Amino acid sequence: MPDSIRLVTPDAQYPDDGLIEREIAGPDTVFDIYRERLPDRLPDDVLAKADGIVVWHEMVIDDAFVSRIPKCRVIVRAGVGYDHIDLAATGAAGIPVCNTPDYGTSEVADHAMALMLVLRRALVVYHEELTRDPIGQFVTGFDATHTPLVRRIRGRIFGIVGLGRIGIAAALRAKAFGMEVIAYDPYASPGLEIATGVRRIANLGDLLAVSDVVSLHCPLTPETQGMIGAEEIGLMKPDSLLINTARGGIVDVPAVIAAIEAGRLGGAGIDVLPVEPPRADDAIVETYRNLAGSPIAGRLLLTPHSAWSSPESAADARRLSFETALLYLRDGSLRNLVNEAFLVDPR
Numbered sequence: 001m002p003d004s005i006r007l008v009t010p011d012a013q014y015p016d017d018g019l020i021e022r023e024i025a026g027p028d029t030v031f032d033i034y035r036e037r038l039p040d041r042l043p044d045d046v047l048a049k050a051d052g053i054v055v056w057h058e059m060v061i062d063d064a065f066v067s068r069i070p071k072c073r074v075i076v077r078a079g080v081g082y083d084h085i086d087l088a089a090t091g092a093a094g095i096p097v098c099n100t101p102d103y104g105t106s107e108v109a110d111h112a113m114a115l116m117l118v119l120r121r122a123l124v125v126y127h128e129e130l131t132r133d134p135i136g137q138f139v140t141g142f143d144a145t146h147t148p149l150v151r152r153i154r155g156r157i158f159g160i161v162g163l164g165r166i167g168i169a170a171a172l173r174a175k176a177f178g179m180e181v182i183a184y185d186p187y188a189s190p191g192l193e194i195a196t197g198v199r200r201i202a203n204l205g206d207l208l209a210v211s212d213v214v215s216l217h218c219p220l221t222p223e224t225q226g227m228i229g230a231e232e233i234g235l236m237k238p239d240s241l242l243i244n245t246a247r248g249g250i251v252d253v254p255a256v257i258a259a260i261e262a263g264r265l266g267g268a269g270i271d272v273l274p275v276e277p278p279r280a281d282d283a284i285v286e287t288y289r290n291l292a293g294s295p296i297a298g299r300l301l302l303t304p305h306s307a308w309s310s311p312e313s314a315a316d317a318r319r320l321s322f323e324t325a326l327l328y329l330r331d332g333s334l335r336n337l338v339n340e341a342f343l344v345d346p347r
């Protein structure tokens with residue numbers, strides 16, 4: 001019987017005791033499953049014994065965390081975005097970091113479309129008014145002045161920032177709605193626009209200026225941090241929509257709210273915030289709390305970093321992340337390595 005493999009999950013996003021994980025791993029694997037956001041709440045002795053870490057999106061893996069996992073040979077992100085993992089610190093310590101990019105692509109693309117459709121078809125406005133009076137509007141007809149974002153979707157321009165897996169999935173969906181799809185992505189392979197039938201735009205400003213809907217699908221990096229601020233929003237059409245299912249730090253949220261309030265932006269659908277959970281005094285919290293009946297009701301839609309979520313995608317993330325960790329720990333094979341540029345002398 002080989003030695004046990006010890007895997008620690010600091011911030012598990014499932015309620016059970018690792019049912020899927022235990023089935024995949026078999027009897028030689030020991031699990032320590034926590035549901036914490038703060039590293040101080042994890043016991044030192046458990047981290048010290050970990051052969052691998054499978055992390056979701058809530059636990060920050062920084063230098064200090066790395067110093068507490070001397071035996072760890074691999075960190076796997078159960079998900080796509082890894083901006084909360086210090087790639088340089090893990091790489092310098094000889095720990096490969098892998099992600100599981102293929103678990104929720106369709107969910108996030110669906111969610112981006114849902115945010116656009118709910119705003120453009122005014123579903124929340126109708127729903128809220130009908131919960132107050134389910135009969136009146138059927139008698140008198142609805143009041144179109146309450147639904148200023150409603151437009152014909154067909155023929156409008158859907159602008160994608162980041163033509164990767166999710167961006168392409170969103171492009172296919174937007175096309176099915178009869179939209180013209182354009183994309184800005186300085187790193188996408190030349191020819192991807194031909195394969196996907198998307199018009200490629202060489203700079204962000206040009207995409208922002210012509211799009212009726214801008215949907216963000218790039219990662220959070222030093223380059224994309226704060227990429228959409230007041231100046232960029234100023235380039236957008238005044239009745240256009242901004243959809244962010246990528247990462248909160250890409251967008252200046254108070255600038256978005258100010259632009260909607262000033263009539264310089266039609267509306268926004270936001271799944272991700274710069275700080276999660278948001279602080280009580282964040283502009284989005286204050287605005288959302290007072291949204292019903294406010295002048296921008298129906299123009300702002302917030303969801304709680306749930307774009308990825310479905311029972312199927314959660315099961316895939318769990319399965320794929322543990323398979324990835326065990327593949328390396330048992331066979332030395334690395335799948336979806338993301339810190340290659342920093343990795344020295346893998347443990």
Ligand code: NAI
Nearest residue numbers: 080081162163164165166185187217218219245246307308
């Ligand atoms: P991907 O790696 O397949 O695609 C990202 C694309 O962004 C790449 O084509 C890349 O070239 C491009 N890109 C990089 N820097 C850029 C820049 N400065 N400007 C424009 N484009 C740039 O990743 P995938 O799977 O499509 O995921 C995209 C992002 O979606 C993830 O990084 C993650 O942050 C976010 N996400 C959000 C979820 C949610 O629940 N809200 C769930 C899953 C992912």
